[in-house]
Amino acid sequence: METTSRVGTEGAPSTVTAEGVPATRRTVDGYLQASFPWYGLDEAFTGPRWLMQVGTAADGTVQHGSTGHGEEPQVRGDSSGEKHRFAAVVTVASSPVRRSGDGTGVLEATTVSSAAWLAGSGLLAYTWPPQLDHALRDDWLDQQTETAFELADDLDGPAWSLLSLPVDGVPVPFHYRESEFGWVLAGSAPGGVHIGAYGRGMSAYGLGFSVVKDIATYA
Template structure:
């Protein structure tokens, strides 16, 4: 996984301008534009579901959607809350892409992999759980340190930082790589037609199951 994959992950914290514009006009539009199936928690989850974002890799704003996220539970606080105990799980779907030229034809984008899903999930967890009580300088130091750690971990899914975990995908057992931290949990693996990641806090990953989403409007109620 090289710097281009890391750039894809960084984009999860702020959608591309094109994706943002589409989302304002119609939150479902970028999801419906994707050429791959979306995954969320399966029917075992009976709580709230909500749209997050879908976008293209940097340099691919007008190209097909490459990844996206769907939320479950309580939306993470946008600002620091001293007693924040919000419980959520976010499913990250990443398109299987071969290496290809960037839209501006200035370089190559690396093929996506389970590490891409792991990085998107890890950086998403950081964005959702950063310690907002820190002053700006310390917070940036924390983000830099934790982002570097998340990058290194995503690049070594077979390393000691991860544990094996088997969870159902469309009702069939599927192997994932899983890790926990004081901020929450992250997992990554593959699913039919896509690469799959997830992150959460306050909701156990061990009881999770994933399934394709036949009707995205169930996530559009907010």
């Protein structure tokens, strides 16, 4: 069974500052340090594009990151968040089981499930119910995040369906699910990375993905 790791996931509540803005937002430096190509929506999408954040290992190696498309949502549970139409694309470096940078442990392999988990937890960071107060929000996020993790580890389960979408012009099968908060999908790109995506207000069925030729255009 594919396994995922919940350490250092982007979009997860643990990476969000008190102001609701991820701490590593808006800097292109981390993206430029990655050894793998970044993916975003293809040229058929003509709306706004923006940087989100990257995730790194303990040794500083960039492991994953996200690019945003559409109307940038806020990381807070106000009613206006429901009006935002956006899609985020998660790129995850494909890695086998390997030794940690300090040689003291073993890092799990990254798989399509890793991309599904990152996408699922990322969606939750933008979509908690507006009626929740601060006292209940943490409990709700913990519960929903655990559910997202379990779903990501069961891509062949009934919660997922298959959806074929173009990646660099080539049809690629994706695992796809919808919820009351939005949609999540995950698959593998021909270039040796896994792609996850999540969004709300934009249909996933018409999306296409391609390598980002210049990540600085998102800044």
